[in-house]
Each structure stands twice: as C-alpha cells, then as structure tokens.
Amino acid sequence: MPKLILDSITAHYPGxxxxxxxxxxxxxxxRQLMVALGPSGSGKTSLLNLIAGFVAPTAGQITLDGxxxxxxxxxxxxxxxxNALLPWQTVLGNVAFGLELAGVxxxxxxxxxxxxxxxxxxxxxxxxxIWELSGGQRQRVGLARALAADPRLLLMDEPxxxxxxxxxxxxxxxxxxxxxxxxxxxxxxxxxxxxxxxLATDLILLAPDPGRVVERLELPFxxxxxxxxxxRAIKSDPSFIETREHVLAQVFAQRTASQGAFA
Amino acid sequence: xxxxxxxxxxxxxPSAPATRRxxxxxxxxxxxxxxxxxxxxxxxxTAGGLIEPLFLPSPLAVLHKxxxxxxxxxxxxxLWQHLGxxxxxxGLALVFAVITAIPVGIAIGYxxxxxxxxxxxxxxxxxxxxxxxxxxxxxxxxxGELSKVLLIYLAIFAPVAIxxxxxxxxxxxxxxxAAQSLGASSAQLIRHVIxxxxxxxxxxxxxxxxxxxxxxxxxAELIAATSGLGFMVQSAAQFLVTDVVVLGIxxxxxxxxxxxxxxxxLQRRLVPWHGQNR
Numbered sequence: 001m002p003k004l005i006l007d008s009i010t011a012h013y014p015g016x017x018x019x020x021x022x023x024x025x026x027x028x029x030x031r032q033l034m035v036a037l038g039p040s041g042s043g044k045t046s047l048l049n050l051i052a053g054f055v056a057p058t059a060g061q062i063t064l065d066g067x068x069x070x071x072x073x074x075x076x077x078x079x080x081x082x083n084a085l086l087p088w089q090t091v092l093g094n095v096a097f098g099l100e101l102a103g104v105x106x107x108x109x110x111x112x113x114x115x116x117x118x119x120x121x122x123x124x125x126x127x128x129x130i131w132e133l134s135g136g137q138r139q140r141v142g143l144a145r146a147l148a149a150d151p152r153l154l155l156m157d158e159p160x161x162x163x164x165x166x167x168x169x170x171x172x173x174x175x176x177x178x179x180x181x182x183x184x185x186x187x188x189x190x191x192x193x194x195x196x197x198x199l200a201t202d203l204i205l206l207a208p209d210p211g212r213v214v215e216r217l218e219l220p221f222x223x224x225x226x227x228x229x230x231x232r233a234i235k236s237d238p239s240f241i242e243t244r245e246h247v248l249a250q251v252f253a254q255r256t257a258s259q260g261a262f263a
Numbered sequence: 264x265x266x267x268x269x270x271x272x273x274x275x276x277p278s279a280p281a282t283r284r285x286x287x288x289x290x291x292x293x294x295x296x297x298x299x300x301x302x303x304x305x306x307x308x309t310a311g312g313l314i315e316p317l318f319l320p321s322p323l324a325v326l327h328k329x330x331x332x333x334x335x336x337x338x339x340x341x342l343w344q345h346l347g348x349x350x351x352x353x354g355l356a357l358v359f360a361v362i363t364a365i366p367v368g369i370a371i372g373y374x375x376x377x378x379x380x381x382x383x384x385x386x387x388x389x390x391x392x393x394x395x396x397x398x399x400x401x402x403x404x405x406x407g408e409l410s411k412v413l414l415i416y417l418a419i420f421a422p423v424a425i426x427x428x429x430x431x432x433x434x435x436x437x438x439x440x441a442a443q444s445l446g447a448s449s450a451q452l453i454r455h456v457i458x459x460x461x462x463x464x465x466x467x468x469x470x471x472x473x474x475x476x477x478x479x480x481x482x483a484e485l486i487a488a489t490s491g492l493g494f495m496v497q498s499a500a501q502f503l504v505t506d507v508v509v510l511g512i513x514x515x516x517x518x519x520x521x522x523x524x525x526x527x528x529l530q531r532r533l534v535p536w537h538g539q540n541r
Contacts (some may be wrong), residue, residue, distance in 0.1 A: 054440055074446030084437035088459040099447035101455070131539035138287035149445050 002065055002152035002185060004027040004051065019058070022210040026203075028153065028185050033176075033222055035200035036189045037247070039166040039255060043171045043211025048157050051187060052078050056187040064152065074098060077146030081158040085130045091117070091141055091210025092126040093125055100243035105138065109148075116148040117141075119178060136167040138173065147182055153196065154179075156188040161245065168192075170197055173231055180226040193251065195222060197244045205247065207254040216249055284395050307499075320506040325513070328506040337507060338498055340490050346491040347513070353473070356415035360472065364420045365465060368427020369453060372461070389421040393479040397486065406487050411480070411503065418479040419472035426468025430461025463530065463537040469525045477519050492518075 004025040012019050020043040028034050036044045050057045051062060053072040062069040064076065070189040072078075077098075085094050092113050093100075099109035100223050118125055120193055130138065139159055159175075160168040172195060181185050196203055199222050205215040221234050221243075234240055304320060308314050309321035316324065332342040340348075370377035372384075388396075393414050404410040434457050442456045484493025492515050499507035530537070 017528075022520065052440070052444055072440065072443035074444070076444060078441065080437050080441060082437055084441040086438065086459070087539065088462075088534075097442070097455070099444055101442070101447050101451050131536060145441075145445070155444075160428070165487075244537040263342065 003027065004061050004153055004154060004185070004187075005106055006051070007011070007061045007063070009047075009050060009057045009062065010054065010086070011043070011050055011057045019210045019256065021050070021057075022212050024060075024211070024213060026204070026213075030185060030188055031183065032201050033179055033186045033188065033199055034202045034203050034204065035196045036187070036206055037191065037193065037196040037251075038189075038206030038211070039191060039208060039251065041208040041211075042206035044191075044206055045157060046211065048078075048155055048187065048189050048205075048220075051153075052076055052155050074102065074149050075152045077149055077151030077154050079139070079142045079146050079154065079156040079159045081161050082140040085138060085141055085145070087130045087181075089130075090126065091122065091128045091133070094130065094141055095144045095148050113144070113148050114157065116144045120144045120174065120182065122168070135163050136171060139163065139171060143175070143178065147178070147184075152184065153182050154182075154186045156186060158190055159188065160192075161190070168195070169231065173225065175199065176222055176225050178224075180212045193247050194235070197240065197247055198225070198231070205250055207257075214254060217243070217247075317503060317505055320509060325506050326512050332507065332510065344496075345490055345492050345495045346518075347481060347490045348488075350483065350518070351503055352411050353415055353476055354420055355478060356412045356480075357469075357473065359412075360419035360423055360476075361469065362535050364423035364468075364472075365422075365427050367458065368424040368465070368468075369431055369461075371424065372431025373453070373457070377499035381424075381495075385421050385424055388417065389425070393418045393475075394482050394486070397483060401487060409490065411483050414483050415476045419469075419476040422463065422472040422475060423468040425470070426464045427461055430464030431457055433464075434460040452500050463519070463534045466526065466530045466533065470523065470530075473522050473526065474519065477515075477522065481515055511519050 006024055006028070009021060009022045010019050026034070036047060038044045042073065046055070051058055051069070053069050053076065056070075069076075082156065089097065092110060095116055096113035098110060100207055104112075112125060114123070116127055119239040120143055122137065124139055124145065125137065125141075126135070130141070131140065143159070156175075157199040160171045163171060175186075175188075176199065191238065197219060200217070200219050201222055203217040203219055204213050205216075205217075208215045221237075222240065224234055225231055283453055299431075305319070306322050307358035309316070311325075320328075329342075334341075336344065337344060356357075360391055367381060371381050396417075397410070400410045402413055404413060438456055438460065439452060442452055448456065480491075481493040481496075484491040485497045488494040492511055496508050496515075499505075499511065
C-alpha cells in the first residue's frame with residue numbers, strides 16, 4: 001500500500017521572503033482521492049510541484065513509502081492542466097512513453113498502452129495525432145500516459161481547468177471510474193468547489209499568505225459514485241448541497257479575512 | 264497588359280461566389296505572371312535591338328548556350344563539372360556543419376557553462392561577412408578545396424547553432440516535467456523531448472544557413488577557384504562572354520531556389536505538428 005507523507009513542509013519562491021507554503025503536514029495512502037482546494041495564491045500548484053519533485057522544500061521532508069522524495073520520478077505520475085503531450089508521437093506513442101523510457105520492449109509496452117487507452121475510453125484512437133484530438137480527449141491521453149507507467153501515486157494539476165463545463169463533468173466521472181479500477185491514490189488540485197466536493201474522499205482547504213491548510217473534510221460523494229449512484233443524484237442530494245455551501249462559505253470567509261488584512 | 268488581366272478577372276465569376284472577393288486568384292498565379300512578364304520584357308528589348316547582345320543576350324541565345332555548355336563545357340570542364348564542384352563543396356560543408364552545429368547548439372541551450380564559453384565565440388564571428396576572413400583562411404589553408412569548404416562551413420555553422428540553441432531554450436517546461444515525471448534521464452530528455460521539440464527551429468536554421476552558404480560559396484569561387492559556377496561566371500565576364508555570365512547567374516538562382524523549396528518540403532514532412540494548435 002503506497003503511503004505519501006508530507007512532514008511540516010515549508011516552501012519559498014526563489015529569492016522570496018514570504019513562504020508560499022508554511023508548515024504543511026499531510027498523509028495520503030491507499031484508496032484516498034485527496035483534493036486540495038484553494039483560491040489562486042494559496043500555493044496549491046506549489047504543493048503539487050513539491051510532491052512531484054519539480055521543486056524542493058525549504059524545510060520539512062516528503063517521503064513516499066519511507067523513501068525521501070529528491071526529484072521527479074516514475075513512481076509519481078503527473079497529469080498536467082495543459083496536457084503536455086508530445087506532438088511528434090502518436091496517441092499510442094505518448095501513452096507508451098513512460099514504458100519506452102524504462103526500456104520495456106515495443107510489443108509489450110504497446111500492449112500495455114492499448115489496455116490503458118481502453119481504460120480511458122479511447123480504444124480506437126491509438127494511431128491518431130495529438131492535434132487531431134479535442135481538449136477532453138487530450139486530457140484522457142494525459143491521464144492514460146501517467147497510468148501506463150504504473151506509478152504508485154497519481155498527481156493531477158487542475159486537470160479539467162481548461163475544459164468546458166459539459167466535458168468537465170464527463171471527465172470527473174471518468175476519473176472516479178479510473179481511480180476505482182486502477183486502485184491508486186490520487187492527489188488532485190482544483191479551484192472548482194463543486195468538483196472538489198464531488199471527487200474528494202479527503203478534501204483539504206488551502207488559504208493564501210502564506211499557503212496553509214485551514215480545514216480537512218472526509219467526504220462520501222466520490223465513493224457513492226463508484227458504488228453505483230448517479231452523478232446527478234449525488235449532486236442534487238441535500239447533503240451534497242449543504243457540504244458545497246459550507247466549503248463555499250469557508251472559501252469566502254478566507255477571502256474576506258485576507259482582504260481585511262490588506263485593508 | 265489587358266491580355267494578362269483577363270483570366271484574373273474572369274476566374275472568380277463562375278467558381279467562387281461564396282468568397283465574394285474579386286481578386287481570389289492564387290498568389291502562385293500572380294507570381295508566375297510577374298516572371299512571365301519579366302522574361303517577355305527581356306525578350307522584347309533584346310529582339311527589338313534596344314540593347315547590344317554584349318550587354319544582354321537574348322533568352323534564346325542563353326538557352327542555346329546552355330545546350331552548348333552542357334555538351335562541350337567551358338574552360339576545360341563541362342557545365343556539369345562546374346555544377347558538381349559547387350554542389351560538392353556546399354554539400355560537404357553542410358554535412359559537417361549539421362553534425363557539429365546541432366550538438367553545439369544543444370549544449371548552448373542546455374548548459375549555462377557551455378553557453379558562457381561558446382556564445383561569445385559564435386556571436387563574435389557571425390556578423391563578419393565570410394569574404395572578409397577568406398583572405399586569412401587562404402593564408403592558413405591555401406587556395407585548395409579545404410579553404411572554400413571551411414569558409415562555407417563557418418557560414419552555415421553559426422545560423423544552425425544559434426537556431427538550435429533557441430529551439431532548445433524554448434522547449435515547453437511542462438513537456439520536460441512530463442518526461443521527468445515519467446522517469447526520463449538527462450540523455451533521454453535530450454533525445455525524446457528537446458531534440459524533436461527544437462527540430463522546427465533547427466530546420467529553419469539550416470534553411471538560413473544554406474542560403475548564406477550558397478551565396479558565400481559563389482562569392483568565394485569568384486575570387487579563388489578553378490572550377491565551380493562562381494568561377495565560370497567570373498572567367499566568362501573577363502572575356503565578355505555575356506551569355507555564359509547570364510546563364511551562370513540563372514543556374515545559381517535556380518539552385519538556391521531549389522534548395523529553399525526542398526528544405527521547406529522537408530520541414531513539412533519532418534515536423535507536421537509545427538503550426539498545429541497544441
């Protein structure tokens with residue numbers, strides 16, 4: 001069972017006095033889908049970059065299964081907001097890329113890539129070029145690429161932020177299905193409140209200046225979806241609406257507090 | 264003039280009511296029209312006897328000379344040998360330039376130290392017209408093939424290295440991070456992300472380099488050579504064989520044009536994603 005531990009992490013932008021994140025402690029393990037929700041400036045992208053190993057913390061330690069994180073690696077798959085796919089490869093080539101880097105023989109890696117493409121409902125798209133795909137399809141390729149390398153943990157950086165509302169809802173449902181089937185912990189950041197409440201098994205609310213965790217919630221809605229309930233039924237459930245309004249109120253309370261501090 | 268305008272005005276009427284533009288003639292046609300007009304003008308002034316053949320021979324005379332030169336040659340070498348000498352020099356220089364400039368460009372774009380060492384060297388010699396340092400190269404390397412190939416090599420090297428460095432520096436950070444989070448090593452990053460990402464820039468650099476290299480080559484042959492198109496033009500000029508001069512210039516222009524078109528085709532083939540929305 002993979003286990004990621006963040007132990008009192010503090011991080012600064014290069015040369016900045018004020019930390020972007022101050023004293024963050026988190027544990028993500030086994031079947032969790034942790035969502036970090038916060039306004040811009042709350043350091044949620046920095047938090048993801050720290051876990052991915054793209055930047056190093058100024059204090060504290062991050063460990064994955066007891067091993068300190070010292071840089072990016074294939075054990076933590078990342079799905080980017082702007083997909084970051086390689087246009088000189090086909091869809092299949094992109095999905096198989098992680099395995100190619102690991103030296104897996106062609107036949108084997110392509111079989112695995114096709115299997116993963118089927119998991120994200122893109123079975124017929126293997127030979128397509130990236131620029132022939134829609135935004136939602138590209139995000140699914142990005143997800144498949146991260147999954148095919150078989151990471152222990154999946155990191156998602158506002159993966160649906162650039163998609164239209166309809167596609168985004170489809171992608172949220174797809175993510176929950178994939179999360180259930182792949183049986184990997186997911187850490188996702190977003191600024192969409194409804195998205196966060198719907199997906200998260202564990203929701204952390206971040207506040208800016210400096211970025212810190214102000215509330216942690218354990219939510220049942222994502223698991224209810226994977227157990228078979230429809231997304232519409234969940235989202236119109238009074239308890240869902242109540243939670244959403246609670247989170248919304250928290251975000252606004254934080255915003256007025258931070259604006260008050262500047263006034 | 265009205266004879267040429269007629270098809271231009273007539274064309275859109277039956278075919279393109281949707282575009283509603285009176286000038287929906289393809290640009291290529293307009294360009295062809297320009298060239299045709301130029302050749303007709305040339306033919307007109309020579310056939311009318313307005314200009315002495317010594318200054319400007321007629322198009323037919325030049326065409327005839329082309330046949331003669333192809334069959335008999337000029338200055339103890341056939342037209343094909345002159346052509347071959349020029350193309351051989353630029354080909355050799357191009358191969359060496361591409362082999363060396365791309366790794367150098369990657370190093371400049373990738374490593375701060377390599378940039379510190381190599382960038383000033385390239386930026387120092389790049390703005391100097393190659394013909395200005397040709398005399399020095401002749402003193403060092405003699406008047407043989409080596410000095411000419413070296414000169415063209417230097418002319419091609421700088422644009423290719425600089426374009427490669429630019430391409431490497433402008434690789435999207437997200438693509439690099441994506442590859443790193445899939446476990447890519449530094450060498451794998453260069454091979455699978457940086458090089459393909461910089462390829463459109465590299466090809467543009469080669470296009471620019473070939474243009475500079477070709478003009479440098481012809482200029483170098485004008486000064487110091489016993490074969491090649493530049494030599495052919497220069498020695499013909501000394502004997503006032505104007506039709507050979509004009510023919511040589513036309514061939515030089517045609518080859519430059521063919522090189523440019525060939526590279527554009529190569530660019531379309533090798534980097535079909537270039538210009539697509541990402």
